[in-house]
Amino acid sequence: MTRPILLKGGRVIDPSRDLDEAADVLIQDGKIAGVGRGLSAPDGADVRNVQGKIVVPGLVDLHVHLREPGNEDEETVASGARAAAAGGFTAICAMPNTDPVTDNQAAVGFIVRQSGRAGGARVHPIGAVSIGQKGERLAEFGEMVSAGAVAVSDDGKPVVSSHLMRTALEYARTFNIPVADHCEDPTLASGGVMHEGLVSTRLGLKGIPSAAEEIMVARDVLLAELTGGHVHLCHMSARGSVAIIREAKERGIRVTAEVTPHHLTLTDHACEEYDTHAKMNPPLREAADVAALRGALKDGVIDCIASDHAPHAYDEKEAAFDDAPFGVVGSRRRSGSRTPSSWRPASSRCPS
Amino acid sequence: MTASSTLGKDLTGLEHMTPEQIRLILDTAEPFKEVSERPIKKVPALRGKTIVNLFFEASTRTRISFEFAEKRLSADTVNVAASGSSVSKGETLVDTARNLEAMRIDMVVIRHGSSGAAEFLGNRIASNVINAGDGKHEHPTQALLDLLTIRDKHGKIEGLKVCLVGDVLHSRVARSNIWGLSKLGAEVGVCGPWTLLPRGIEDLGVKVFGRIEEAIEWADVLNVLRLQLERMEKGFIPSLREYYRVFGVTPERLERAPRDITIMHPGPMNRGVEIDSRVADGPHSVILDQVTNGVAVRMAVLYLLAGGRAELADAAKRGGGSE
Numbered sequence: 038m039t040r041p042i043l044l045k046g047g048r049v050i051d052p053s054r055d056l057d058e059a060a061d062v063l064i065q066d067g068k069i070a071g072v073g074r075g076l077s078a079p080d081g082a083d084v085r086n087v088q089g090k091i092v093v094p095g096l097v098d099l100h101v102h103l104r105e106p107g108n109e110d111e112e113t114v115a116s117g118a119r120a121a122a123a124g125g126f127t128a129i130c131a132m133p134n135t136d137p138v139t140d141n142q143a144a145v146g147f148i149v150r151q152s153g154r155a156g157g158a159r160v161h162p163i164g165a166v167s168i169g170q171k172g173e174r175l176a177e178f179g180e181m182v183s184a185g186a187v188a189v190s191d192d193g194k195p196v197v198s199s200h201l202m203r204t205a206l207e208y209a210r211t212f213n214i215p216v217a218d219h220c221e222d223p224t225l226a227s228g229g230v231m232h233e234g235l236v237s238t239r240l241g242l243k244g245i246p247s248a249a250e251e252i253m254v255a256r257d258v259l260l261a262e263l264t265g266g267h268v269h270l271c272h273m274s275a276r277g278s279v280a281i282i283r284e285a286k287e288r289g290i291r292v293t294a295e296v297t298p299h300h301l302t303l304t305d306h307a308c309e310e311y312d313t314h315a316k317m318n319p320p321l322r323e324a325a326d327v328a329a330l331r332g333a334l335k336d337g338v339i340d341c342i343a344s345d346h347a348p349h350a351y352d353e354k355e356a357a358f359d360d361a362p363f364g365v366v367g368s369r370r371r372s373g374s375r376t377p378s379s380w381r382p383a384s385s386r387c388p389s
Numbered sequence: 390m391t392a393s394s395t396l397g398k399d400l401t402g403l404e405h406m407t408p409e410q411i412r413l414i415l416d417t418a419e420p421f422k423e424v425s426e427r428p429i430k431k432v433p434a435l436r437g438k439t440i441v442n443l444f445f446e447a448s449t450r451t452r453i454s455f456e457f458a459e460k461r462l463s464a465d466t467v468n469v470a471a472s473g474s475s476v477s478k479g480e481t482l483v484d485t486a487r488n489l490e491a492m493r494i495d496m497v498v499i500r501h502g503s504s505g506a507a508e509f510l511g512n513r514i515a516s517n518v519i520n521a522g523d524g525k526h527e528h529p530t531q532a533l534l535d536l537l538t539i540r541d542k543h544g545k546i547e548g549l550k551v552c553l554v555g556d557v558l559h560s561r562v563a564r565s566n567i568w569g570l571s572k573l574g575a576e577v578g579v580c581g582p583w584t585l586l587p588r589g590i591e592d593l594g595v596k597v598f599g600r601i602e603e604a605i606e607w608a609d610v611l612n613v614l615r616l617q618l619e620r621m622e623k624g625f626i627p628s629l630r631e632y633y634r635v636f637g638v639t640p641e642r643l644e645r646a647p648r649d650i651t652i653m654h655p656g657p658m659n660r661g662v663e664i665d666s667r668v669a670d671g672p673h674s675v676i677l678d679q680v681t682n683g684v685a686v687r688m689a690v691l692y693l694l695a696g697g698r699a700e701l702a703d704a705a706k707r708g709g710g711s712e
Contacts (some may be wrong), residue, residue, distance in 0.1 A: 198401035239404065241504035241526030241564060244588065311505030355483050357503035359524065 041065045043078045047087035051094055062092055095158075099295055100192070100217075100271060100343035102364070103160070103246025104143075105151065107136025112348045114148060118157030120346070126158045129346075133165040134193035140165035142180035149185040161187045166205045166216060172197050174202060182212045190217035191269055195253055197223060202257065206266025215293065217269040220253035220278070221245075221319065230359055232305040232320040240308065242358060245320050247275035254278040258285040261292055270294040272345045274319035276329035283338045295343040296330050299365055303327075313354045313361035317347075396693050398509035399518040402527035403568040405462055411569055413699055415537050417689035418682070420703045422540060424461055425684055435464035440496040441489060442468045444521070448500055450656055450680065451521050451531070455498050460686035464496075482506060483513060490514045496694065499523070505559075515692040525559050531655050532565035532691060534683040536573065538675050541609055541682070542651050547574030552596075552604045554638065555614035555663050556585045558625075562655045563614060567593055580604035581614075583626045601636050605646045612637050612653040616663045629662050639665040649673055656680070 042064040049060040049072060061076040062069060078084045103117040106109075112120075114131070121129045131148055133139035139148060145162045152160035168174050170191045178189055189209060196202040196242035198217055205216045226249040232236050233244020254270055258281055261268040273279065273296050285292045299317065304324050307315035317322060333339040347364030354361050396410055403411065424432055429625045440459050440558060444452055452468070459466045482501070486509075496517040500509050511518035522528040540546050551570050557563045558581045570577045571594055579590060580598035591597050598604040604611070616632060627633050642652055652664075660666045669676060692702060707711030 196611055229538065233588050235592050238587040238589045239564070239591070241524050241561060243525075244586075312506060352481070352483075354480070357482055357506045359503040359505075360482070 039067065041070070041079045041082040043076060043084045044080050044087045044092055045076075045084060047090045047092035049092045051346035053094070056283075060092075060337075079262070092337055093125070096125050098126045098129040098158075098346070099269075099341060099343050100297075101129045101131055101346040102134065102193075102348070103131045103148075104348065105135065106147070111350050114160055114307055115155035116159055117156070117346070117348075118152060118155045128159045128161060130161045130163050130187060132163055132190060132192045134170060134191075138168075139163075139172050140168050140170065140176040140181075141193050142177065142184040145181045145184040145186045161185070163188045163192075163217065165189065166191045166196055167201060170194055172201060175201070175208060178208060178212055178214065182214060188215050188217050188269065190219070190269075190271070192217060192219045195219050195223060197222045199256060199260065205261050205266055206260055206264040206268060210264070210266050215267040215269040217271050218253065218257050219271050220250045220257065222249045222252045223254070226250035226318075229310045229320070230316060232322045234305060234323060236305045236308060240311065240358075242308070245318075247277055247322060247326070250275045250319055251277035251281065253272035254281050258269050258282070258290055258301070261285075262288070262290045265291065267291040267293070272297050272300065272319055272343070273330065273333075273339060274300050274322050274326060276322075276326045279333040279338060283333070283336075286338060293340045294333075294338070295341050296334060296339050297345045298342060301327060301330055301334070301342070310357045313356060313358055314329045314365060316354075316358060316361050317345075317365050318363040395651065395699075396544050396659055396690075398694070399507070399520075400529055400690055400694060401507045401511055401518065401520045401523075403532055403565050403572070404527065406529075406548065406572070408570075408572045408574075411533070411536070411572055414533055414686065414689050414693065415540060417693055417699045417702045418533075418537055418685040421688040421692070422685040424688070425457075425681070430461050431463060432461065432637045433463045434697060435459070435462040435695055438464045438676070438695055439492050439493075440464045440498065441464045442466060442521075443471070443485070443489070443497055443499045444469065445471045445499070445501045445506075448521070450683075451500065451528075454680070454683040455519075455521060455530075455687050457684050458691055461684070462688055464674075464691070465690070482509060486510050486513045490516065518661060519690060523559055524561065524609065525564070526561055527565045528655075529565050529569075530683070530687055531562050533690070534568040534679055534686040535562075535566055535612060535653060535655070536569050537686055538653065538679045539575075539651070541678065542675055543609070546570065546683035546689065548576070549609045550576045550578065550607055551610040551612060552580055552598065552608040553603065553612050553614060554580045554604060555636065556616050556620060556625075557581055557590065557614065558585045558587045560614050562612075563675040566612060567595055570596075577699075578604055578607060582626060582632075601638065601642060602645075605638075605642055605650065608646075608650055609648065610651040611638060612655070613664045615655065615657060615686070616659055618659070629659075633662050636661060637661075637665060638668050640671065641669045643668060643673075651675055653679060666678045690712070 050057045060072055060074055063071040063076050078174040103114050104112040105114045115246030129205040148162040164186035165176045166189045168176050210217050226245045229243045230240050237244035257268045271292050282294050303321045305321050307321055349362050349364055494516050498519045498521050500521040501523050504526035506523045507520035553563045567577050578596040654676045
């Protein structure tokens with residue numbers, strides 16, 4: 038038996054109960070035993086004063102990249118689960134762009150088993166849309182769901198073929214799972230390393246225009262409408278995407294969307310001086326995009342914050358900007374990032 | 390006064406330089422011009438200094454120009470030509486930097502295909518780093534020699550209208566020229582097909598011309614950029630023939646200009662594509678003066694970064710040291 042814990046005087050936020058007030062939280066036998074004002078401490082309780090701090094239910098991160106199997110030097114299921122727990126997450130969803138790709142029942146089962154051994158945050162695998170994420174043939178959604186997959190995605194790459202995306206959205210309806218898409222027109226984004234704009238012009242770096250994302254967002258929304266499937270749009274970065282999603286939701290299309298903490302707080306100016314830590318895909322865009330994304334999160338047009346945690350070995354980022362990999366560490370920093378207090382922790386509300 | 394208080398440790402680009410620093414380099418280049426006209430083209434200003442010319446991209450003109458500048462200042466030089474990127478050879482740029490540092494060299498002249506590579510190197514080693522062209526970012530010594538050539542020809546830079554013509558999108562020469570010319574008070578224009586003009590270029594304070602005829606009508610100086618043949622292969626323009634027809638700098642077009650226009654080109658030229666031979670070889674072309682000035686400008690940069698004082702450049706030229 039562990040000692041009961043009483044958290045006193047924190048700001049308790051629980052969107053599932055529409056709760057946002059100063060209160061105490063009592064934890065007994067590893068469970069929430071009571072939430073309210075002026076709770077008294079049971080005998081032997083560990084009483085902690087958390088005034089000025091936020092107390093929330095375990096957060097869910099819908100979008101992380103664990104590098105196991107394939108690149109265990111960068112991250113493993115166990116290290117990712119521990120990093121997430123350190124950041125306040127009790128569950129994370131792992132993208133399938135591992136090596137080999139998590140595109141079958143056995144591979145999904147492996148992640149589930151590794152998660153069970155690791156402890157820390159629970160890891161829910163996301164299976165691939167297509168075999169090998171090659172964008173050609175559908176992976177076995179049913180088999181993967183039976184092994185524990187909660188969604189499908191070819192994240193890291195877009196589903197380029199509109200026909201394949203249509204088929205995936207239709208087929209996923211059988212299993213009631215969303216198809217999560219990395220929205221990027223590869224012919225427009227090809228060779229780009231940052232947002233296309235004045236900063237990329239000054240730095241002499243090849244840009245990725247916002248239209249590369251917006252075109253795919255528009256396509257996915259139209260295909261969700263056509264098929265009745267649920268499309269989930271990963272890591273939105275452009276204000277044009279927000280406008281398309283807003284309109285789609287008004288029309289009742291089954292679309293959900295996520296945004297990362299870095300796209301809510303940083304702009305392409307972070308790439309100045311060729312700081313490779315600011316190299317990510319989709320790229321950091323402009324102040325007007327950040328403002329639109331924040332507004333969309335507040336209005337519920339964007340449903341949740343997800344980290345897109347994508348760790349790389351430290352020395353891989355120690356390179357010229359063109360040569361450095363895309364990606365940024367997100368999980369561990371999430372709860373400590375500059376999150377305005379007016380934002381609600383939307384992760385736990387997301388329907389995925 | 391040391392170099393760190395005049396130019397800083399490295400020369401990575403003109404964007405963050407002051408007009409005074411740029412003028413200092415141009416003024417210091419003046420006395421060095423004469424050295425190359427002597428029968429014995431050597432002064433001892435950088436005796437005992439070791440310089441590595443680290444070229445990750447093929448270059449003939451810029452590498453030779455730097456090498457002459459170094460040798461005429463009596464530096465010891467080593468050329469490292471790494472074809473392709475260091476990454477493709479298996480060694481990272483940071484490891485290359487550390488190895489150079491371990492050999493206790495004084496200066497590195499670097500050309501690299503990645504924008505920011507010179508700054509990257511400069512931030513990691515104590516030696517002076519000179520950017521000889523990094524990706525699509527900057528090529529500062531090229532812009533400095535362009536500035537010197539314009540000043541020689543027109544007696545001033547301030548108030549002149551200078552138009553960069555062609556592939557501005559992929560051009561480090563264009564970016565360095567835009568910064569250098571603007572800082573010294575010139576009006577800057579760019580002209581080319583919209584597929585080869587970068588987004589946001591007008592926010593840098595330049596005029597944008599969609600047609601070469603408009604640029605010729607406006608400009609005192611045309612700096613004609615090299616059109617790399619791969620731009621056609623990548624589909625930025627449909628054909629070289631059409632490019633010449635629409636954007637080529639020809640005598641027929643120049644004849645309609647309201648004034649004589651000085652013609653520049655950073656080389657190597659594609660005759661009959663971006664520039665007509667009759668223009669390149671014509672009376673208003675200063676293309677070979679640019680090459681001559683390149684050596685003097687690079688001598689000035691090397692000398693100043695090594696700690697030489699501008700007012701001693703004359704003395705150094707006559708045989709004094711750099712200290």
